[in-house]
Every structure is written in C-alpha cells, then in structure tokens.
Amino acid sequence: MHRYGVCNLLTTLSYPPWTKGLDRVVYMTQHGEERFPFYAYVQPNDVCTVNSHHNASFWSFSRLPAEIQVHVLAMCPASTLFRLMHTSLKLRTEALKLFWAKADTYFLVDAHWLINKAYPGDSMWDMAFLVQVQNVEIDYSSVLNNRICMRQEDERVEIQSNLVDIFWASLRDRVLNVKRVILNYNEGSTGREYGLDRIPLALRLLVEASPHGIETCVLFLERKQTSRPTTWRTATWRRCLLRRTEQGVWEEGNLEKFRKTILMPPKIFRGPVGSFGELLYQCYTKIPLQRYGLWPLMVEALDRHHFDVGRNEPFPCPVASCTAYFSKGGEWTIYAAEEHY
Template sequence: MTLGGEERISFYVYVQESSTLTVASQDNATLSNFHRLPEEMQLCILAMCSTSTLFQLMHTSSKFRTEASKLFWGKGDAYFLVEAQWLLNEAYPGQSFWDMAFLTNVQNIEIECRAGITQQICVQRDNLCDVQHDLVDVFWASLKDKFPNVKKVILNYNEERVSWDEEPFPLPLQLLLRACPQGIESSLLFLDKEPKPHLLAGTPDWRTGAWHRCSFQLAGDGEWHKSEPKTFRQTILMPPKQFKGPVGRYNELKYQCYHKIPLQRFGLWPLMVEALDRHHSSLGRDASFVCPLSSCPASFCQAGEWTVHAAKTHYQEWKRLLEVLPDSRVGARLKERSQALDRKTKQVQEQFKEIKNAWITSDEATRAKIKRSWIEQLGSDAAWETRGKGEESCLWVEFMQHLHSDYY
C-alpha cells in the first residue's frame, strides 16, 4: 500500500496460486479428461481460469500456451504500474527497477502522476503558462517504445488538485489525454472535491472528507466525460530486474529501502486498524468503546465506525497503533511482521554502509578498481542504460553523491 492509501500488488502475489484452489490428487483423473473435450469447450473453460492457472499454463502447456497468454495479458481489471516521471525522462532502463523484457507484453497500464509533472509540462512564467509540448510527445513516444502492446492507459493523479481556473482538472493532464495515440484507450483517475453537506448540531461526522475519486475520459465531441471509476481494479507492480554486478547490488538496496519495504510497511496500517476495530467491537456489540489511542476522546457504538474515524483522524499513525494492538494471535502476528520489516531495513542500511566504507577506507588503487567495475558495467549492461555514458551516467553521479553524503 502507498502512503496515499492505494493498494499495490506484487506480481509474484498476483500470479501465486491460492491454497483454496489447490487441486487434490484424486482430481487428477478429472483434469486429464479435459484434453478429451472439444476444442471450443476447452477454450471456454480456459477463459474462466484464474490468473495463477493461466500463468502456469503459459509456462507448462505447449498446447494452451498461446491462448493462456492472450487471456492472461488481456485481463481487463489488472493494470501494471509505471511512473509518469520515468516516461517524461525518456524511459531509460537504468532509471527503473523493472524487468524491461516484461514490459513488452503489458496491455493495460496505470501511470502514477504526481504534481511535479504538471509543473514540468506547463511552466508558469510571469503569470503566463508556457506549455512544453515536446514533453507530451516524449511521454507517449516513451510509452509506445517500452510497451508496444499497450491498449489501455489510466493516468492516476491521487493528489489534492491545484486550481486551474474553471477547468475540471489540470491543463497538463488534459494535454496528455488529448495527445493519446490512436489505438490506445485512455482515461484519468482523479481526486475531486465536493461541498460538504450541513449537519445538525451534535451529529458525529465520521466521513473521511469531501475528496472522492472520479474518472475523466475524452468524449467524441471533444468534451470531458466525468463518471464514477470502475469499482474493481488491481494495480500490479511489475517484477524487478535482475540486480547483477556492482551497479545492480547498489540499486537493489535502493529498491528495497525506498520502494519495497515502505509499501510493505504502509500495508500494515489497514490491517492493524481492522484488527483493532474487530477486537473492540467483539467485546460487546451493544457497548460503546473509546478510541484506543490515548488523548483521543471519540467514542463508538457500532463496528466499522472506528475504522472510518482512524482513516480520518489517525491516518498513518502506525507506530501508535502497534502499541495498542490486542494481545491476540492476530495482534502478535502484526507485531512480528513490523519487527521483521525493522530488521530488513536495518540489514539494508548496514549493506549501504559496507559499500560506503569500502570506498572511504580504500586506497586510490582500490577506488580505481571499484570505479572501473562500475563504468564497465554501465557501458555494457543494457539493464542500466541511461542518457549519460560512463562517468556522466546519472547512476554513477548519484553513487558518488551518496558516498560523500552523511546519509548511512
């Protein structure tokens, strides 16, 4: 989960077979009869298969590999995540953690857009808007180059909107959608704000606020069609690249420290909230209880009320939630998970220190050897290609800055 509360699913979890779907050995005879069915019926059954089953067939069945692959990549509710900033930077492999070969198969893409990209595309100078049309072109050219089979694109802007006069959403996002190439279906997932209704005095308000998600799509008449977003969509993280060599070792630590572990830690928050709500509401369904977090006087009577209150008032206070978890099996497992993430974070930090100390404490000959190994890999390994070459690679520049910083 992200800091903004959006779910992110690891690709390996996405294709993992559920224990409830495990086929017992006595059913093997039934499965063997599948091959005796008419081909048309076999294809109908394949279309109803789970994602994990399709993924297995792609790698184990020569007969159904092609059809299973078509169904797997064509899943309409699964979108693979990519960062808008990476596309604006011409999508060099070295500036991404993802396996580049995987990208060529992806059909549905969710693009994470942050406020910074709107300022890059529409530069404000002396109260005038200078539109960088070349960046819009780079954005779509990068997308088509790295995702040649793309069919659907969702721009996801999950930040409070900035004012763009009377426009329904920021002009830079409009420019991106209007420039979408033919053959690609595009839309925008956006945070919108509506006026709060007036409540009677003394009425508790557990709503999380006036912000809600909406979807915009360019209609045939050139106007923006606003609608409710689809109720179910999975955002999948693409599998990471293989982290080989000195460049890979350093960037794997970055991947763990700044990407994987934070998402796993943020994901504990809703689990802890649910565990606390269920614990307190189960103590007496008709009895009220006070917010378990100290110094908060709010009280609740029904299951689920505190969950909404926590989302509004105690958002991301995961350290405080850990302190008040119930002494139950679920509470113990959540604490163990948090401690495991703490240990993993410390381990990554120690490895960062080892790399840094190896440079700081070395003589000139050893430093030259470290530098040579980096420059050779940056020049020959396509996985770490950037715009700059050799010492001008942004990866080498960043590595040098880290070695001479006080961080870790």
C-alpha cells in the first residue's frame, strides 16, 4: 500500500478490546478503505433466539401509540429496519423511509460510469436498488481530472464542461432519490500544485455544478503540514472533507462521526453475456476487495494471538531487520500500519 493510504488503514483496522470474530470477511480497497457488501450491512450483529417472551413484547409494541412506535423505529439499526420491511404494511412503510434516510450510510457508484452516460449494461449493480438510494459515494480518480480538464500540448487547459453536465444528468437519471453526494478522491497529492485550491480544478467544477437540492462534498487526502521537511518516506496524509455552502464558501466538515460505504447488491447475471459479466464482477470487484481485506485481518490475528482473552505475551516485530518490540495489545496494529503500511 502507498503511504497515503495509512490514514484509511488506521480507520479500517480493529483495536483491543476486540469484539468481532476473526472468521469474518473484510472488504478493503488497495488504498485501505473499508467497504461493506450489502448482505453484511443488513445482517443482524447479535444472534437473538425468539421465545415466547420476545413474541409477547413484539405484540405489545404494535399496541403502542403510533408516535412512540415511530420513535422506537428511528433508533433501530439498518439490519432491524431491513427485517421490518418484510413484515406488515404499516411497519414496512415507516421502516422503508428510515432505512433509505440513514445519514451515515453511503452507497458506492463509479464516477467513470456516470461520465460515460451510466448505461445499465456497463454496471455491475442492481438498477432498481439504485433508484431508492439517497446517499451516494462516488469513486473518483485522477484519470477524470485529465478528462474534464484536458491539458493541451502548449500546457493550456481546456475544460470539457459537457462532461460535467453528463455526470450530473446521469446521476439524477439513475439515482432518482439522491439527496447527498460524497465525491471520494482517494489518491495522495501527486505534488502538482492546484494554486490556492486544495482540490483539483475538475473536482471543484463538479461540486460547483451540483444541482439544487443535492448536498455535495469532497473527501480527499491531504499531506499533513509539518515544520520539518518531509520526503515520501516520512510524509503523512490526513483525510479531509470539504463542503461548499449555498453562499459558495468552502468549509471543512467533521470526520469524527462519519460514514459506512456500502456495495449495492449486484444485478442478476443472466445468460452467456451475464455469465461473462459475473466473472468480471468477481475478478475486478469482489475478489480484489476480499484479498486486500486479508491484510487487516492478518495484522489483527497476530495482535490477538499475543494479547487477546487475557493473554499477555510481548513479541518482536515479524518484519525482517526491524527491531520494534510490542508489550501491549494494539501497539503492533498501529505500528504495522504507520511503519510498514
């Protein structure tokens, strides 16, 4: 992993006290960001055995005043709301509204797909599902900087404003209920100066063109400012969230209580072309995310082997020629990310 992904990786890793089993599947991008497949997002966290006591309390729930029922539903996690969407008509209506409006949940869409007019055949995801989505995270890459701001031979920059229009038209066309958009540009600065702007011009143009009624912000990586000179070996990056207010002022958002990025359910792959499409989905989307996800699990496994469930067994760093030594749970996990990324 490149060094700029360390700030993402530190968020993805697990620290003591560990609460989840190691036999889980973690999806991670090559830049250290965690992704949650839809089936895992709606899976209940704890196993609850239904007995007569639970049945009795459920029936009392349906006799509560409607306002209290709605208040209780508003506190339910997505997994519970998803189950309630499969019960009575009344509960389904309320649960549906709350499920799609969850403020900390974003569904992933590819920026290239939007700029290429968002044809369903070019996408792996279920289009009927996408229509319901309100919060969209858009995977943006530096390739699009060059497509929107084309650099000519004489170094002039020619802006392709038609691509910006296509981008938003495609989004509104496919995601009819869209309300919030995060443009996620997860690549470290290449060293090229963007003038006074902290983000590339193409991204700025996209945000400025965002239609009325859609709250748009940019998530990007920025080199941390330090008093001492840094090289690629010592520089550290941080994640920033910039939002443009209606008055046109850019303000930095809070990353403390942030979001979960969900992979939508894939479409149903039918026929010979569908079989080929499914292979592409496995090869280029699912398997790479699972493979990168093995890294945080391996780091966690080593830490837990020495310090979980009451064990206290200090150990040296397993990386050859490294002299670090870890005497507390969690030390190795942070060190593995920051020093050995």
